[in-house]
Amino acid sequence: MATFQFEGVDEYYAQLKRLYESSEAVCGEAVYNGAKTVMKYVSAAVDGIVTDERHGTPDNKAIGPNSYQKEGLIRSLGITPARYDGSFYNVKIGFDGYNKLETKTWPQGQPNSLVARAVQSGTSWMQKQPFMRKAEQEAKLPCEKVMAETVDKAIQKIMK
């Protein structure tokens, strides 16, 4: 009776098994590396926010936040570790804590996330500077490239 022999199947199976077992770690690393790339663009966009020391009004809008508020955004910009919720990996880039501008409403300083929202969307007394949208648009392709490279590199290593 004729016999067919396939060699290397066990080794290939082992490689696929290693790939399957490593997939969560590889995806997490890819998402985090992508987020780090986005972070660079967001950081540059925050640096580019135009400040205005005037107190704006609806009839004479300020161009942007004051220098204390911008300083708060620069200092508080951060990135979280990658978290897997069972379906997706999530990394958040944002602003936390408070700035040094103590006001009647915010005696401990204004929340940086509140200032970021006001700068991004504008208010009735301050012009908008959609810095996050700009960063998001510019970072999209570089982020996808870094994520793909991370995954490709990890797969090559596992499948050696």
Place this chain on the structure above:
Amino acid sequence: MSLTKAEQLPDALSGITGLKLYHLFKPATIKAPYAVWQEDSEGQSFYASNRKQEQVLILTLDYFTQTEYDTVADSIQTALDEAQLAWKLESFQYEAETKLLHYEWVIQVI
């Protein structure tokens, strides 16, 4: 590839009764409710044959009102739908100092 395609937005909203709509800045004498629209940036434009074939413009629309659940905000969304513009409600904020409710939409026109 004219940038005047942005005027699709004010055209779409022109039928909303009583809506005070301005481009870039509102006049100083105007009080809420009012809306201001402006050009923001370029969206995901279409490229072919080594050139830009169709430019997508991103616009923003801000509506300020002191009325809770202001029906004009609904009328704006209906008008955007009827004009077949791509839009999303980008943010909603309350300004404690001015007591204004601020709706912000991002719209894309082709």
